Amino acid sequence: MGNSDILNNKLQLLGKLSASLVHEIRNPLFALKLNLDYLSQMRLHVSDDAAESIQSCSEATDRLMFLIQNFSDFSKKQNSETEICSINDITQIAVNIMQSNACIINMYFETELQPNLPSIYFQKDKLLQVFLNLLTNAVEAENTKNTIFVRTYMDDSDSNKTIYWEVEDSGIGIKEEDKTKIFEDFYTSKKQGTGLGLSVCKKILNEYNAELDFKSKYKQGSKFFIKFNTNNESL
Numbered sequence: 001m002g003n004s005d006i007l008n009n010k011l012q013l014l015g016k017l018s019a020s021l022v023h024e025i026r027n028p029l030f031a032l033k034l035n036l037d038y039l040s041q042m043r044l045h046v047s048d049d050a051a052e053s054i055q056s057c058s059e060a061t062d063r064l065m066f067l068i069q070n071f072s073d074f075s076k077k078q079n080s081e082t083e084i085c086s087i088n089d090i091t092q093i094a095v096n097i098m099q100s101n102a103c104i105i106n107m108y109f110e111t112e113l114q115p116n117l118p119s120i121y122f123q124k125d126k127l128l129q130v131f132l133n134l135l136t137n138a139v140e141a142e143n144t145k146n147t148i149f150v151r152t153y154m155d156d157s158d159s160n161k162t163i164y165w166e167v168e169d170s171g172i173g174i175k176e177e178d179k180t181k182i183f184e185d186f187y188t189s190k191k192q193g194t195g196l197g198l199s200v201c202k203k204i205l206n207e208y209n210a211e212l213d214f215k216s217k218y219k220q221g222s223k224f225f226i227k228f229n230t231n232n233e234s235l
């Protein structure tokens, strides 16, 4: 057995172990989250300090649940249903979810969604997850300016009828030398990152013939964009 075979076996084993670990973590974590939500509904009866503690525990569990979801999607094949989706509707849901947390830190989303775009075939929850991952990265990249733009549009003259989705931040940007690394599994420049967000997005989008790409200038900001093929019914 060569060195690379041994490494592959070890990686496979590690993959299996972590998948089962994640599975075991999920149930107690849900229980924790449910109880914290229950406690935070009783905030009128507790002191401000206690309410604040409950709130930060609840946010930490949200973060853990998000990481776990990413991890299990990364390691498992999807099985929910492909259905007709409106990119604009799902974008709006993602923005609403993000906005409720982002305004606490004075960050705002501005949407420019072209009306009457054709529908696409996709798994709604997966599409939402892709948008949430990209919006989260944009929020995490922001430093000074506080508006993040989210756009959808279509080039009418394009006979392939491609729909474009994009998120633009004016945050920290990406250094030239890091640009080839960001889609790698486990590459992260963040203290608490898993480095799986973009890998998961790419994996999900590839299954539906959609492409993810980006443009970025270090210290100026980044634009991540997706090209959706509207003729993907056959998938």
Ligand SMILES: Nc1ncnc2c1ncn2[C@@H]1O[C@H](COP(=O)(O)OP(=O)(O)OP(=O)(O)O)[C@@H](O)[C@H]1O
Binding pocket: 070, 133, 137, 138, 141, 169, 171, 172, 173, 174, 182, 183, 187, 188, 189, 190, 192, 193, 194, 195, 196, 197, 198, 199, 221, 222
């Ligand atoms: N909008 C952005 N601006 C600047 N850098 C970005 C942006 N989006 C991604 N990156 C870079 O790409 C890296 C990988 O992103 P990815 O979403 O895969 O993982 P992460 O955000 O680090 O961790 P996680 O998604 O698990 O929280 C980030 O750590 C960051 O360095």
Ligand SMILES: [Mg+2]
Binding pocket: 133, 136, 137, 193, 197, 198
């Ligand atoms: Mg991320």
